[in-house]
Amino acid sequence: MMDWLDFIVLTLLGLGVLFTVIRFVLGPKLSDRVVALDTLNIIIIGLIVFLALVFESKLYLDIAIVYAVLAFLETVVFARYLEGKNNDNS
Amino acid sequence: MKYLITFITLLVVYLFLAGFVIEEVILGSFVSAVLTILLANRLNFKVDWHFPLKLIKFIFVYIPVFIWKLILANIDVARRVLSFKIPLNPGIVKVKTNLKGDLGKLTLANSITLTPGTLSIDVEDDCIYVHTIDVKKSSKDQNQKEISGPFEKILGGIFE
Amino acid sequence: MTIVSYIFLIIGAMFFLLGGLGVLRMPDTFNRIQAGTKATTLGAFSIVIGVIFGSVENHLDWIPKLIIIIVFIAISSPIGSSTIAKATYRSKNIPDNLVQDDFKKRGENQ
Incomplete structure (x- = not known):
């Protein structure tokens, strides 16, 4: 019965992912791409948690926790890279 | 212990x-x-007997204000994003804080990031650098009061 | 209970959509960070709360993990965005529409 509501939620999430991916491809600077990647990661965490409810499987929650930790690490590492990259040139 | x-x-x-x-x-x-x-040999922290009290205060006083501010911030972001021409007047402002501990400063910076129109960039000794969407030109004190005023009082009551 | 869960889920998904739109439409990097962080943080809270309401009937053992996810997102998302903002400033591509810049004068005091 609730199938069409699932469909609405997934459509909205998909549009959010689409916008961030467009910014990721367009992004004039490297920092814009990192921002788009950070936003995309949080949207994907929400998507995985929602999929746990749709498929009624507990494993997705473990995946979401691990993905959240990895996304935070990834953000910090990219920021470090961005910071160190121009210190050499200037 | x-x-x-x-x-x-x-x-x-x-x-x-x-x-x-x-x-x-x-x-x-x-x-x-x-x-x-x-x-346990590598950790150094002091045992604080007021910690449960602080935690209860944190949950029941700070969290509701935080959630309310977060909802306000999102309505603000939605208004800016959906308007045809985005209203902007950005700038980086220096905000002084009276909080002493590291945990208090971290919580204050995180709250500033999630309140309407502000983003904390860096924390140095006792001042926080904040990027705001809408800079008030009139006076520095007004900026400071609007950005860190409400949280500073609450967090000062909890962490000091 | 299912109705409440879906209300929260749809609100959260709409905030994710707004965050994506903000990242796409804002004109410079700092404003993109602002829109992205705020909208997606509240969206993630709302979606996890929706899943809590949806799972309270037959999956009570999910709730501790969902609370861990909420706490972790609430801590890590602002820290990550402010790290990116600092790195953006340090990497010398500052947008030229700032009306006031106190961060530049920072080095002179030291």
Whole structure:
């Protein structure tokens, strides 16, 4: 019965992912791409948690926790890279 | 005392991740005991007897204000994003804070990031650099009062 | 209970959509960070709360993990965005529409 509501939620999430991916491809600077990647990661965490409810499987929650930790690490590492990259040139 | 607090924290995190079953309690307490013996020499924190009181104050005083501000911030973002031409007047402002501890400063910076129109960039000794969407030109004090005013009072009551 | 869960889920998904739109439409990097962080943080809270309401009937053992996810997102998302902002400033591509810049004068005091 609730199938069409699932469909609405997934459509909205998909549009959010689409916008961030467009910014990721367009992004004039490297920092814009990192921002788009950070936003995309949080949207994907929400998507995985929602999929746990749709498929009624507990494993997705473990995946979401691990993905959240990895996304935070990834953000910090990219920021470090961005910071160190121009210190050499200037 | 330090060992006991470390042990209890590790055990609670383990049980939250693994589920409250009796086998998990036994295995989790074994793992936490080993980790406590390995780690406790490298941790240095002071045992604070007011911590439960602070935690209760944190949950019941700070969290509702925080959620309310977060909802306001999102309505603000939605208004800016959906308007045809985005209204902007950005700038980076220096904000002084009176909080002393590291934890208080971290919480203040995080709250500033999630309130309407502001983003904390860096924390140095006692001032926070904040990027705001809408800079008030009139006076510096007004900026400061609007950005960090409400949280500074609440967090000062909790962490000091 | 299912109705409440879906209300929260749809609100959260709409905030994710707004966050994506903000990242796409804002004109410079700092404003993109602002829109992205705020909207997606509240969206993630709302979706996880929706899943809590949806799972309270037959999956009570999910709730501790969902609370861990909420706490972790609430801590890590602002820290990550402010790290990116600092790195953006340090990497010398500052947008030229700032009306006031106190961060530049920072080095002179030291």
